[in-house]
Amino acid sequence: MRPDLLNPLFAEVEALKGVGPGVTKGLARLGLTRAVDLAFHLPVGTIDRVAAPAADHSLVGRIVILELTPFEIRDGRGRSPLRIYANDSAENTITLTFFNNPGWAKKQLPCGAPKLVVGKLDAWGQELQIVHPEVVEAGKKSDIAIREPVYGLTEGITNKRMRELAMAALERAPELEEWIEPSLLARQGWPRWRKALAEAHNEPGREGRSRLAYDELFANQLALLLLRQSSKRRRTRSLQGDGSITSRLMLPYELTSAQQRVIEEIRSDMAQTAPMLRLLQGDVGSGKTLVALLAMLSAVEAGAQAAMLAPTEILARQHFATLSAQCTPLGINVAILTGREKGRARESTLMGLADGSIHILVGTHAIFQERVAYKSLGLAVVDEQHRFGVSQRLLLSSKAETPPHLLAMTATPIPRTLTLTHYGEMDVSRIDEMPPGRTPVETLVIADAKLAEVVDGLGRHIDAGGQAYWVCPLVEESEVVDAAAAAERAAMLRARFGPDKVGLVHGRMKGPEKDAVMASFASGALAVLVATTVIEVGVDVPNASLIVIEGAERFGLAQLHQLRGRVGRGAKLSRCILLRGANLSETGRARLALMRETNDGFRIAEEDLKLRGPGEILGTRQSGDQAFRLATQEDVSELAPLAQADAQLLLDRDGGLASPRGQAARICLYLFERDSAVGLLRSG
Numbered sequence: 315m316r317p318d319l320l321n322p323l324f325a326e327v328e329a330l331k332g333v334g335p336g337v338t339k340g341l342a343r344l345g346l347t348r349a350v351d352l353a354f355h356l357p358v359g360t361i362d363r364v365a366a367p368a369a370d371h372s373l374v375g376r377i378v379i380l381e382l383t384p385f386e387i388r389d390g391r392g393r394s395p396l397r398i399y400a401n402d403s404a405e406n407t408i409t410l411t412f413f414n415n416p417g418w419a420k421k422q423l424p425c426g427a428p429k430l431v432v433g434k435l436d437a438w439g440q441e442l443q444i445v446h447p448e449v450v451e452a453g454k455k456s457d458i459a460i461r462e463p464v465y466g467l468t469e470g471i472t473n474k475r476m477r478e479l480a481m482a483a484l485e486r487a488p489e490l491e492e493w494i495e496p497s498l499l500a501r502q503g504w505p506r507w508r509k510a511l512a513e514a515h516n517e518p519g520r521e522g523r524s525r526l527a528y529d530e531l532f533a534n535q536l537a538l539l540l541l542r543q544s545s546k547r548r549r550t551r552s553l554q555g556d557g558s559i560t561s562r563l564m565l566p567y568e569l570t571s572a573q574q575r576v577i578e579e580i581r582s583d584m585a586q587t588a589p590m591l592r593l594l595q596g597d598v599g600s601g602k603t604l605v606a607l608l609a610m611l612s613a614v615e616a617g618a619q620a621a622m623l624a625p626t627e628i629l630a631r632q633h634f635a636t637l638s639a640q641c642t643p644l645g646i647n648v649a650i651l652t653g654r655e656k657g658r659a660r661e662s663t664l665m666g667l668a669d670g671s672i673h674i675l676v677g678t679h680a681i682f683q684e685r686v687a688y689k690s691l692g693l694a695v696v697d698e699q700h701r702f703g704v705s706q707r708l709l710l711s712s713k714a715e716t717p718p719h720l721l722a723m724t725a726t727p728i729p730r731t732l733t734l735t736h737y738g739e740m741d742v743s744r745i746d747e748m749p750p751g752r753t754p755v756e757t758l759v760i761a762d763a764k765l766a767e768v769v770d771g772l773g774r775h776i777d778a779g780g781q782a783y784w785v786c787p788l789v790e791e792s793e794v795v796d797a798a799a800a801a802e803r804a805a806m807l808r809a810r811f812g813p814d815k816v817g818l819v820h821g822r823m824k825g826p827e828k829d830a831v832m833a834s835f836a837s838g839a840l841a842v843l844v845a846t847t848v849i850e851v852g853v854d855v856p857n858a859s860l861i862v863i864e865g866a867e868r869f870g871l872a873q874l875h876q877l878r879g880r881v882g883r884g885a886k887l888s889r890c891i892l893l894r895g896a897n898l899s900e901t902g903r904a905r906l907a908l909m910r911e912t913n914d915g916f917r918i919a920e921e922d923l924k925l926r927g928p929g930e931i932l933g934t935r936q937s938g939d940q941a942f943r944l945a946t947q948e949d950v951s952e953l954a955p956l957a958q959a960d961a962q963l964l965l966d967r968d969g970g971l972a973s974p975r976g977q978a979a980r981i982c983l984y985l986f987e988r989d990s991a992v993g994l995l996r997s998g
Contacts, residue, residue: 598879618692787865
């Protein structure tokens with residue numbers, strides 16, 4: 315339960331003076347529904363104004379406050395603006411220009427009446443002008459802020475109103491006991507929490523904001539450490555395989571030393587009675603699925619069941635096909651459960667899980683559902699980990715009497731600082747070596763003006779017996795529009811190469827329809843697969859050695875790297891063609907240059923973090939985990955290691971949450987809504 319002293323801050327925005335339904339609706343569009351949201355809605359910058367006695371060319375480009383006396387009003391004709399000519403105290407003439415609302419301007423600025431005008435001073439040749447200035451009565455200079463913080467706004471709420479609301483929320487913020495370790499606080503020169511919050515609103519750019527970012531990261535780190543502590547205190551079955559099944563598995567190649575190292579780390583964890591919490595990172599095609607299979611077979615050897623969770627149906631079916639082919643000869647029963655399985659097939663799978671005759675289950679979110687009960691779930695493998703939130707990891711863990719061992723995998727390498735802030739409760743393994751026989755993919759960046767030449771090259775590739783992917787651009791955040799773009803491109807390629815040679819898959823197709831097209835492509839019946847990003851992960855057709863990615867500048871680096879990973883799976887030299895538009899931003903140019911330069915997913919992930927920021931890399935919008943509100947990417951890189959060390963110190967040296975500093979830290983957890991960790995302690 316939230317401490318009473320925080321209740322005023324967590325009140326709904328309607329509790330603030332003068333906030334009615336209209337303002338509430340506007341604030342909700344920005345995700346601001348409580349006073350605390352307004353308190354943490356910090357300025358994005360400032361407007362600096364210069365109070366000048368007279369206009370001067372040295373002030374051009376600055377926002378000025380000038381006392382002016384209008385002497386001539388010239389109406390605009392047709393589309394021409396209204397111009398009001400006014401003098402300052404030094405008899406300089408300034409033109410005040412209004413493109414709309416001329417009636418208001420004439421009323422505010424009558425000839426002969428001195429007024430204060432505020433606006434950006436521009437030069438038009440030798441003429442000085444201000445376009446659409448603010449107008450204030452001459453004696454009210456003190457009403458104009460020399461420095462004004464600027465907030466993120468929405469329709470119907472002015473900056474002034476947002477500022478008033480933020481100040482009203484700030485009044486509800488209490489003084490709190492200090493949770494930062496004293497020597498660290500002194501070293502950083504940070505103010506106390508309440509003062510830092512006021513400073514962040516009134517003087518953006520000073521230490522206050524940095525302190526608040528640190529507090530948010532500290533709450534995050536402490537929550538993850540408490541989650542880890544709680545997990546390690548729980549007890550589960552020790553799973554020690556005897557090798558009776560894994561020794562009979564036909565391996566497609568000799569395991570790399572990186573795979574062997576990681577398998578040993580996993581087996582060592584599974585042999586403990588504390589549940590494993592391990593994040594397995596590996597680049598595209600580094601052999602993570604094989605490592606996961608060996609872990610699952612070890613669990614089966616020890617008399618337990620294993621479940622593998624995939625983020626999409628395409629990927630779940632791909633895993634099911636791969637695992638079934640490898641496990642059926644060993645007498646291991648593998649089943650699949652997605653939203654598509656219905657009726658008898660579904661009931662049969664549910665019965666098999668309950669009686670233990672199904673050893674390994676592969677599925678999508680459907681394996682979370684309440685009706686899905688296992689006889690003895692010992693290991694849960696979550697593939698493409700960044701698409702699942704902490705809450706979903708915990709939900710899967712509740713599917714067994716004792717929590718299962720958890721292996722999370724991601725083919726989107728995650729930069730070190732993000733691993734710390736989002737997976738701080740987990741041990742991390744890395745497969746940093748490629749299996750033998752994988753050739754690096756050659757990447758070319760080509761302007762989309764040369765589309766016809768690329769299509770000619772595709773024709774030569776098909777004539778030589780090759781297969782190719784053609785990925786259509788992200789038009790907008792809409793499956794309908796993306797699907798239409800893909801259908802249009804498929805029609806163009808079918809007209810060129812024949813309708814029986816070109817297949818199409820997109821997110822709006824029904825599962826069986828998608829499967830049929832994928833199967834045709836995998837069998838070699840189709841030469842070209844036109845797709846949206848549904849093929850981003852897991853699709854494996856070794857004969858496909860060319861991928862064309864249209865509108866490449868619209869994709870993030872990690873996504874481009876994932877898509878490129880669809881080729882280079884056979885012995886042939888593979889190529890990735892990035893078709894780019896004419897208007898490239900600096901970020902877009904840097905992104906494509908890096909793709910051309912390297913195939914190293916770990917390096918790409920670090921660069922992607924610099925270019926895009928943490929939320930997009932981790933897909934937090936998909937995962938349901940709250941992104942940081944106050945901590946920027948730079949804050950995460952700089953302050954997360956400090957926050958982790960401080961949180962660890964609190965638990966190891968300073969007496970944990972029961973100590974005076976710990977009690978203050980508990981408030982910090984509630985303040986930044988990481989309080990589920992407090993609940994974990996109670997239940998743990």
